[in-house]
Amino acid sequence: MKNDISLPHDTTFANDRESVYRRNRKGGSPMPGLDEKIKDLEDKLKKAKAQKQQIERSEKTRIAKKQRSEETRKKILLGSYYMTKMEDEELKKKILAGLDKFLTRTNDRALFGLPERTPPPPSA
Structure with missing residues (x-):
């Protein structure tokens, strides 16, 4: 029995390979979509780092404010103690x-x- 399956000759794949080859020779990226994904991930990383720094600054500010408030309360209580004395x-x-x-x-x-x-x- 003879193999009756014949595949059409697809020149699209050959053309795509050729364009990738030419792009590589010119210094272009063989995977432009991948470069875009990398850039998007780098942007997300920058945003996440900036958000982390903002959270850290907010936490430091909150702690400093609490410490000042506690110190003021101590002064008031100590003053009240001495006033009664x-x-x-x-x-x-x-x-x-x-x-x-x-x-x-x-x-x-x-x-x-x-x-x-x-x-x-x-x-x-």
């Missing part, structure tokens, strides 16, 4: 003596009824 005259004198050494700004000293600090004489 100042009801005792003996403790009030000790606290004001400490504040007299600590406070330098005129308006801060005035809050506690402390006299203005005179600047030290210039050294010769």
Whole structure:
């Protein structure tokens, strides 16, 4: 029995191979679709990295804000503690003596009824 199957001669495949060969010789890419996919993936990677950096910055900002808020709360609570301690005259004198050494700004000293600090004489 003779093989009756005959395939049509397809010149399209041969032409495609030839165009790829010519493109390769000219420095073009043999797979232009692949180059596009690579470029798309590189763009997605850039966007993902930028998004990651934004998230990291937001997290750092959130942590810093929380720390500032906690520090402010501590100062308020500590101040409230000392305000109640100042009801005792003996403790009030000790606290004001400490504040007299600590406070330098005129308006801060005035809050506690402390006299203005005179600047030290210039050294010769």
